[in-house]
Amino acid sequence: MITVKFFLDTANLDEIKKAFELGILDGVTTNPALLSKQSGSYKEGVQSIVALTGGAIVFAEVLATEPEGMIREAKEIAAWGPNMVIKLPMTPAGIQACASLTKEGISCAVTLIYSEPQAVVAAKAGAKYIAPFVARANEVGVDGIETISKIAQTFQSHAIQTEILAASVRNGHDAAKALRCGATSVTLPYGVLMGMMKNPVTDMTLNSFLDLWNSKSASGVF
Ligand code: E4P
8 A cells, every 4th residue: 555645626525425436535635715616614514525534534724814713713623523634824824823733733734835935834833734736836837846846855855744745736647746756645636536547548458358358259258
């Protein structure tokens, strides 16, 4: 079993149900934008995911923007499931909340990471995970994969245990590249995860093998 963690980046219950049937997922990452597409309150949205994923890791982000509010919400969210990770934005307030919550034993992920300096600060605050964004970085002219690679080098030099969770991933090649360059986990939208298993040549080869078997007389015998 490999130690790389795979998360599903969604709040859609149908997608979660289908993807978890694969048996390869470690959990689900959500954010306010993803939860806004679901019915019910924020808490109901997150708790439905917890209920569906039976003890898997579930990431949920605070909505407050000041440290006190973040800490209050984080403590509430931490009680919504057995394996919650609190997402905090990469802001001074988020860092303050991360340092304080980590000291209390609450697992935090600092999200919205776009640079190596941000990653180092988040690690220093004790973040269990940092989430560097790949596609959104590329969209503003910053190479998201290169940023991950630099962060990984720094973490390796100092034996920093903070996990690098590649986020904002739009295709399987970027997911694989992020892992090659030092990400320790990836979070994948449902379509990206399913796309990672597809290759037209695989289908072609499979069909040709089965066609050959099925053309044999008495092919129905297993
Ligand atoms: C991770 O949990 C992030 O919220 C997510 O990957 C953001 O991705 P997006 O660029 O698809 O919004």
